[in-house]
Amino acid sequence: MKGCVLDSSALFYGKDLPSEYECVITPGVVQELRRHGMAERLELLLDTKVRELSPSILAVRAVREAAAKTGDVRRLSETDIEILALAYEMKYELVTDDYSIQNLAKVIGVKTTGMEQSGIREVFEWQAKCTGCGKLFTAEVEECDICGSPTRTKRKKTTKSRRAPGSRS
Numbered sequence: 001m002k003g004c005v006l007d008s009s010a011l012f013y014g015k016d017l018p019s020e021y022e023c024v025i026t027p028g029v030v031q032e033l034r035r036h037g038m039a040e041r042l043e044l045l046l047d048t049k050v051r052e053l054s055p056s057i058l059a060v061r062a063v064r065e066a067a068a069k070t071g072d073v074r075r076l077s078e079t080d081i082e083i084l085a086l087a088y089e090m091k092y093e094l095v096t097d098d099y100s101i102q103n104l105a106k107v108i109g110v111k112t113t114g115m116e117q118s119g120i121r122e123v124f125e126w127q128a129k130c131t132g133c134g135k136l137f138t139a140e141v142e143e144c145d146i147c148g149s150p151t152r153t154k155r156k157k158t159t160k161s162r163r164a165p166g167s168r169s
């Protein structure tokens with residue numbers, strides 16, 4: 001069975017996970033999703049088709065060294081390093097639309113797939129709403145700039161994303 005490592009955005013925005021793959025995520029991704037109020041969806045995914053795995057220290061070190069060489073290290077979060085290391089170690093494909101991650105993946109020989117190409121065609125749009133004053137933000141804003149309250153992520157609407165050229169129908 002082929003496998004793929006998913007980054008946070010694939011779970012955050014993606015509706016259908018590729019069913020022909022074994023999907024794995026890292027503890028860092030789990031944390032990011034919890035932080036964005038996605039705990040419920042996450043539990044469901046972990047119960048069904050997504051497994052949580054940690055990369056080995058050796059794999060993390062290898063990715064960190066490669067990132068230092070290419071200069072990507074400053075643009076990559078701990079979680080980015082972690083998912084790269086896991087894909088590297090498992091020889092799985094990495095599903096991500098993040099350019100810095102894709103760049104380093106190429107250097108260390110990890111195959112990457114964009115969300116559309118991976119078959120995650122339907123896209124959720126999320127927005128964040130302040131739990132204090134109700135102001136709306138883009139999904140990645142975690143704290144309100146008006147009243148300082150934490151935001152909660154909610155689904156805005158579902159849109160069909162453009163199909164990638166050459167992808168299967």
Ligand SMILES: [Zn+2]
Nearest residue numbers: 130133144147
């Ligand atoms: Zn507020």
